[in-house]
Amino acid sequence: MKLYDKVANSLRENIHSGFFVERDKLPSIRQLVAEHNVSISTVQQAYHQLEMEGLIEARPKSGYFVAHKTTTPTLPITSRPAQRPIDVSQWQDVLEVLLAKENVSTTQLQHAMPNMSVPSLNPLLKKMSSLMRHQVALSLPYGNIKGTLQLREQIAKLATNSGCVLHPDDLVITSGCQEGLSVCLRSVTEPGDIVAIESPSFYGSMQAIKTANLKAIEIPTNAENGLSLAALELALEQWPIKAILVTPTANNPMGYSMPEADKKRLYQLAQSYDISIIEDDIYGDISYQSPRPKTIKSFDEDGRVLLCSSFSKTVAPGIRVGWIAPGRYRDKVTHVKYVSSSMCPTLPQLAIADFIETGAYNRHTRKVRLLYKQGRDHLIKCIKQYFPQDTRISFPQGGYVLWVELNKKFDAVKLAAQCKKGDVSIAPGTLFSATGKYRHCMRLNFSEKTEIEREQAIGKLGFYIEQQIEK
């Protein structure tokens, strides 16, 4: 890391954490030179960098200030779930979301679906058509049970971006990340075991914990750095936890990325308690940082990390192509995956392999990353405008969902029902808890809509929220 990056990072953190707020005066160049023991030009470069990001503004003769229209919102409060193993409930609520039939006119802020109308997807669609036309026979026989070699080669290459050295043989292709998570959970646990998860977290992984006859222990997270390592360590001391399931990069539903140091520390904790880590990296390639953040897997020395991902969030979920880098659990994972659904269809795998190999995947993720970042900033602006003053909003570092925390009295389940009539759909916070917590929270998606449509939808939500609060 360059020196000026270090200075910029420290300032950025202080702004994001709310230490400096809108219009605050920032330290003088001289102060920073002393504080960081660097040259004047280094500090100047750092300030220049933050100015480019729109985070700060220079006022002639007065110095640097936190920008007025900064997008950094007031972050949600660290979650405090009960620290004991529990049975996952909530399936009926999840099912309702999954079965929800939406009108074409609905502004869909509910599902975590990528933008699929971007032209950078065209090379993939073309390849799929062309494979169907010229190699349709390949879609008939059983394929390789570990997945098509061409795809595993490309995924192994991609993995270097996140700091991983993987061999195609270290990979098992799955029907999306959901199958990956289910397979990994069942590969590293026995029925009755306890698995630690982030709270809030993705409902699909919690339901996988449930149907694998496991218990979940929800670990508090904070909206900036993710999993509370202190809380995790406490839980590890108290309970015979068998595995940790985390989404540490561009988390769903919060959007945080755990700092690299925390990821390392998490890995070390797993080592000292001799447990495995299931790392869900499904949004990793569309984190806004460049180069993308490292995975926990990249620190793995003894194969205890099972990395799961898919192209559902970066490309399109209907393709149903995911993968596992199962480390030392390779044989077990291969077994459980075979039993789970036998092999995966060959042509979609070949199409994705080509999409990566030609560089089109990297071009695509670069494009949508920008799009999503703009979406985030716009959505946050809208929420600040239309939602109550005390609303807290997460500040995603990747992906296209964010977390909104309202006043405790507020009921997002009721809002979700109201919304339906108003042709807006949202995901109430209860879905992201194992036991129906976060009723005053919601997850919103910012991948798809035009700014006008998004603003109208948020305006409607704001209106419903006010109605609720007035009652």
Add this chain to the structure above:
Amino acid sequence: MKLYDKVANSLRENIHSGFFVERDKLPSIRQLVAEHNVSISTVQQAYHQLEMEGLIEARPKSGYFVAHKTTTPTLPITSRPAQRPIDVSQWQDVLEVLLAKENVSTTQLQHAMPNMSVPSLNPLLKKMSSLMRHQVALSLPYGNIKGTLQLREQIAKLATNSGCVLHPDDLVITSGCQEGLSVCLRSVTEPGDIVAIESPSFYGSMQAIKTANLKAIEIPTNAENGLSLAALELALEQWPIKAILVTPTANNPMGYSMPEADKKRLYQLAQSYDISIIEDDIYGDISYQSPRPKTIKSFDEDGRVLLCSSFSKTVAPGIRVGWIAPGRYRDKVTHVKYVSSSMCPTLPQLAIADFIETGAYNRHTRKVRLLYKQGRDHLIKCIKQYFPQDTRISFPQGGYVLWVELNKKFDAVKLAAQCKKGDVSIAPGTLFSATGKYRHCMRLNFSEKTEIEREQAIGKLGFYIEQQIEK
């Protein structure tokens, strides 16, 4: 049952069991009259019936003899596995088969793969191409978690052929039958439960039992009627069995179809012991009988039968489209299926729906059924010619695999290894036992090869077998 049917059945059994062998003289009419206490004309009718079937021949002035060139082979002996719950092993052997890389020159008798070069598949391939060209966008978003409605409608219609009245809402689409079986097992059991299965049976279902932390109890079958109901009843009395998993129609690996009366009786047993039945009907639509045999599901009054199938054996396995009719377990099955791999890709489902709706599926299955029946008769002829005299062969009533039982001293695992060098692949019997039994048996596939190729391969096998026996 008519009186002459009884007499004919008893003779037929004696021939199939090997009590009477080729060219043996059969009892005189007078003997049978005395033995069965029936009229002369009844015995005459019985002999006439068997003559029509080609099983026996009349020789002027000498009486009746077992036909010389009968296609009905000497059937394998009823299996006698130990009647107690066991842990499934054999995964390493299964994995080896799954990972086997075959030369193009290999005569593949190992995998249960349909013939995929028949022209009657063309309408499906065309539809797949056309969907990709004109509706590729449908392949991008998440689809319905229960599966595409169009396909569920068509499957519901098809099901009437097997005597079932199903509503599209009663169906859940899966990634092949393998996922269906896994999902059903996990939906009706708890870890530690006991599941009754046929012995021999398909390795994929046994491995699913293993990874679901269940125990298997292997029930003897006979090559003609399948599951021994007497043995099953004994097991039900002795053990707290939770479910029965059967492939009662055109069974893999034996090829038998349980008589309808036995299917009914099996259902009644399940009722009286209040357990569920997972019915694997994957080969049902290519049983040689017309109309196709009824499923156990067709007798289901209280929703305890979970019917699983796929288009893997009737159409092509790479399509990965299967389904479950889960009866009263619908909600649980929907849950476990969602967790298992979320939804299935939409376009393959639409292509299959169209294939059925246009009548092309029925035309295709009618065509291949004939093809496979001829394949069976030819393969049996070859085996009789090239294998040792005391070889026993099952006589499939559908599908394209049969079961060969050699002298007990014989080692099919060794043969499989030898075969590889000779560019022939076979499935040793051990794969179809939970604990490595049936080492003197093998499963052979007769779906694909030309008669010349098949005869050459069987000739080679015969040669290797002789070598082994001479040593």
